Amino acid sequence: MRSLGRLSTTIPLVLSTILIPLTVALAFWWTPEDFDQGLSQKIFYFHVPIALTSYVAFAFGAFSAAMYLWKRTEVWDLRSYVGVHAGTIWGTLVLLTGPIWAKASWGVWWNWGDRQINVFLILFLYYCAYFMLRFSLDEGERRRSASAVFALLGVGLIPLSFLAVRIAQTLIHPVVFTSGGAAMPNSFLLTFVVGFAGMLSLMVLLISTEMRGKRTAARVLQLQRVARGEDA
């Protein structure tokens, strides 16, 4: 079990150390410059994988929340918290890289007509509130189930926000993927996939490291209690 725990950090550590620099190299030296957007398009290989990874982390958080409500074991509560936490950190990066790209290609820092970034903003605000809820409840069963229910409700909020923004606004965002497949050259696609894999492994690394930290902290607390003779 312990070796498995170590593997769950070693593998993503190795992968992200290789893949993320590789993405930088591919983006700048291999892919041709975008005809329309020029150099600024390079941020696509980072911004979009970060955004997708952030959704993956929120999905992991919500899935673990559902598992917690089903199984009632503390580890699922921790996983749910760590997932939402990682998603929020990645979300901050999305909200930082998005405006850079927007400024370069549309000339504004924030485009309120853009669907993806607005949905993301709603989701980000929602999951930031998760931490307020979690940390204003006392530790225990009540806090775990309230956090889980809140994390789970986000699953309903994402598609609804997409629909609402779509109903309310015009479509301006460049559509990179269409139903007919990715509308870009193969070198763009490959670099994007490498970037996505790199970001995903970094996310896995972050989640498993934080899980290990949380478990160690819990174990230390327990040992301290034993040392004080409070319980065995």
Added chain:
Amino acid sequence: MIPAALAIARVKFVLELRRREVIFAMLLFIAATIVIVHFALSGDTGAGSRAAAGMLWAAVVFTAVLGLLRTFAAEQEEGALDALLLAPIDRAAIWIGAALAQFGFLVVVEIVAVPVWWVLFFQAGGPSIGTVVVALLLANIGIALVGTLAAALALGARTRDVLLPVLVLPLVIPIVLAGVTATYGAFGEEVGGLRPLGFLALYDLVFVVLAWGTSEHLLGD
């Protein structure tokens, strides 16, 4: 379960009739919000303007949050919540009852506020108010639902009153988006016909299902 929910909603209405704690405050609050938004936009809220539509929805949402702060307050103060949880009724009945009461409060407030908004910002010959009324009713259901959910989650939190708006507001952003779009539609703008109303109904449905599924975990043990 339905009789239990109705009974809980009735208790809340009777309490409100006796104490007059919530609705009167909501009325003053919605009036003040409309005035503030009007002055904040320094007169851009002309008859039939988008700002006038937005003002209504912002005011409704903030007023709803104010009302939500008192959901479950009476139960908590008098320790009735424990009794309710022990009672042989479905857990879902507790929040459905609270949501019904919240819906009712909102409707009462809007019955007064919306005609005033209408007269102030449209004068005669305004757009079709039917769409606005339907949109508000559908939105009230959604706001009452997610608001009561959030209030139940925040029960027992140390910073409950600060927490609740932070939990509720991101959840109701889609309602505001669709509600405002429906109101533009009522002004005669071409914005997707009945789709905003359909969306509001879908929103209600999604959160009814989600709330139902999680209701046994909502109110604690």
